[in-house]
Ligand SMILES: Cc1cc2nc3c(=O)[nH]c(=O)nc-3n(C[C@H](O)[C@H](O)[C@H](O)COP(=O)(O)OP(=O)(O)OC[C@H]3O[C@@H](n4cnc5c(N)ncnc54)[C@H](O)[C@@H]3O)c2cc1C
Ligand SMILES: *[C@@H]1O[C@H](CO)[C@@H](O)[C@H](O)[C@H]1NC(C)=O
Ligand SMILES: *[C@@H]1O[C@H](CO)[C@@H](O)[C@H](O)[C@H]1NC(C)=O
Ligand SMILES: *[C@@H]1O[C@H](CO)[C@@H](O)[C@H](O)[C@H]1NC(C)=O
């Protein structure tokens with residue numbers, strides 16, 4: 001080795017040492033991985049008891065909800081084993097309510113890691129697995145602050161959970177302390193909210209208020225708010241923080257577009273208001289740019305409320321008989337081209353489904369339109385079906401107000417939320433209208449073996465400019481979001497994993513191929529294994545979001561898969577969370 005290269009080599013070493021030294025200065029106490037149970041640094045029982053005292057006895061030690069189905073729990077004989085209770089649990093497993101009321105069970109089965117399976121043999125052991133280890137059942141701001149402080153001081157993974165709906169498993173986390181905001185149920189009418197941006201009625205709601213609860217409260221004041229199509233997603237939780245589309249989206253925009261202010265405990269423990277006047281950067285980020293669990297723990301949101309109105313709903317069904325498949329998919333193309341744009345531009349929100357059984361519209365919701373007006377907007381599809389000789393069922397109805405519309409179409413719908421692995425993609429209007437055949441080919445490829453829904457809206461006018469809120473700018477040119485699912489097989493975990501593989505390596509790529517190097521996905525309805533998630537889920541907003549993340553969470557206390565800044569962490573196979581940089 002020449003003297004010169006030795007010198008160059010040592011210069012590099014000096015440079016590396018300087019970088020390490022600099023890192024030491026900036027990150028004094030940063031261990032590489034979060035502490036997990038079994039580590040010497042994991043707090044002992046007395047420390048947890050002390051935390052429990054500071055939160056008024058609201059600390060819950062997690063018991064997996066399927067514990068009654070197993071004789072061994074976390075390596076010890078399980079006194080909770082109870083066949084009857086297990087049978088009841090299995091019957092109710094598929095419904096959101098089962099997991100909603102649990103402090104820790106994720107609705108999306110994949111993220112349970114199959115470590116406490118209600119269908120497996122009772123002799124197979126049950127472990128806490130990927131559930132949080134402890135949960136704070138928060139009812140006060142100070143409960144949240146204490147949780148953040150404890151997690152920070154003890155280097156423990158912090159998770160925020162509300163309803164547990166998250167399709168990307170972001171509201172659960174192995175070896176974590178979780179803050180559960182489900183019980184923050186306050187709700188009040190601010191009759192005359194006034195700021196430089198907006199004057200009019202507003203509703204202030206705690207983070208735990210679910211869509212249907214907000215709809216009911218608003219209806220009692222002859223008002224509506226922009227909530228979800230699913231009755232149980234928490235408005236101010238991952239829904240608004242991820243963007244949030246629902247039955248009023250084509251009228252009022254994304255739910256995030258309607259937010260006036262939010263109250264937040266930041267990752268450094270401060271309790272702040274985020275609005276156009278205070279902490280405006282945080283306010284921007286919280287409206288669609290985090291998907292929750294990123295910039296702080298939201299305790300409330302104040303949203304615009306709009307006058308209630310009559311409306312109508314419609315539904316349609318065309319069966320795939322096998323023989324009619326060519327005609328059916330061609331009709332789906334016709335529906336996308338000739339019916340959908342008119343529907344969403346008239347203020348309707350349309351969910352259509354393509355699956356092995358056929359095609360459905362379930363529902364079309366048209367606030368402020370009569371059923372005759374809605375029928376007219378659906379007529380192009382009726383004509384296409386008649387022309388093609390395809391048999392169909394169609395019905396429509398008119399309702400006195402928004403709540404009546406919502407209850408009419410959502411009653412009896414079983415969401416079976418736990419039964420699918422999910423992925424998704426946003427489809428731009430230009431793509432849908434100009435390259436319909438290619439799109440329909442991809443839809444056919446996916447829906448002959450998987451379940452797919454197209455959630456259609458026009459939110460272009462929700463904000464004056466797409467950069468006004470952090471939600472992906474792609475929403476403004478979207479005609480529908482496609483969400484697809486492969487079934488969970490409770491008795492064959494490898495089949496469930498294979499279904500997820502298919503989403504990542506076959507089904508989503510079929511859609512990605514339509515927009516090489518571009519395109520986007522809705523962060524709440526995306527594949528958790530989405531590559532290049534920064535661009536795909538956040539678009540041009542990512543750089544600014546990362547700056548805001550670093551400002552409010554300088555120690556990266558909050559981590560959620562695919563969230564802004566999550567590239568600083570990697571999950572180990574055993575669930576441990578370690579720094580990548
Ligand atoms: C059956 C079903 C139907 C759905 N329908 C719709 C729909 O119509 N429209 C739509 O836009 N989306 C829909 N979604 C997606 C939904 O918006 C997301 O799953 C959303 O993240 C749910 O938020 P949550 O707070 O209720 O759920 P959780 O799973 O509890 O939380 C989701 C994320 O938000 C974070 N979070 C929760 N609460 C807070 C808080 N208080 N402060 C900070 N972070 C928080 C969590 O850490 C997590 O990252 C649906 C999902 C399901 C399963
Ligand atoms: C916290 O305290 C309450 C009330 O004393 C108790 O019921 C609960 O079991 C405690 N939680 C833990 C994890 O010890
Ligand atoms: C998840 O499951 C795998 C395979 O069974 C196991 O190795 C891993 O430890 C589990 N992770 C957790 C956090 O339980
Ligand atoms: C959480 O707290 C509420 C009171 O705010 C209580 O009604 C509920 O039972 C608690 N849940 C659990 C699981 O401890």
Ligand SMILES: *[C@@H]1O[C@H](CO)[C@@H](O)[C@H](O)[C@H]1NC(C)=O
Nearest residue numbers: 090091094095414415416419
């Ligand atoms: C949902 O689950 C219930 C209960 O197991 C079942 O009867 C029903 O067929 C399921 N629905 C769908 C759409 O999978």
Ligand SMILES: *[C@@H]1O[C@H](CO)[C@@H](O)[C@H](O)[C@H]1NC(C)=O
Nearest residue numbers: 487488489490491492493495
């Ligand atoms: C689940 O897997 C088992 C075993 O491979 C298989 O027998 C069963 O039919 C599968 N169930 C479903 C609903 O696909």
